Amino acid sequence: MAKPEPRLPKPDRQRLGRAFAWIIGLTASGVGIVGIFTIWHLSRRARLIRDRLPPPKPLTPLEIFESPEN
Secondary structure (H helix, E strand, C coil): CCCCCCCCCCCCHHHHHHHHHHHHHHHHHHHHHHHHHHHHHHHHHHHHHHHHCCCCCCCCHHHHHCCCCC
């Protein structure tokens, strides 16, 4: 008769919970850092684009509604 294979010991629940919490924390902090850098990049890019634009032309209220054909 063949011997049954020995079973692996059960992992310690407390250690497993700490490892899982650590992985969740790393993932959450990574997502937060990427979010912060995304906001920084978009605001910087908007500022650089805004700096290259010419200043706005002053308009009178009639110029807004006049058609270019008149």
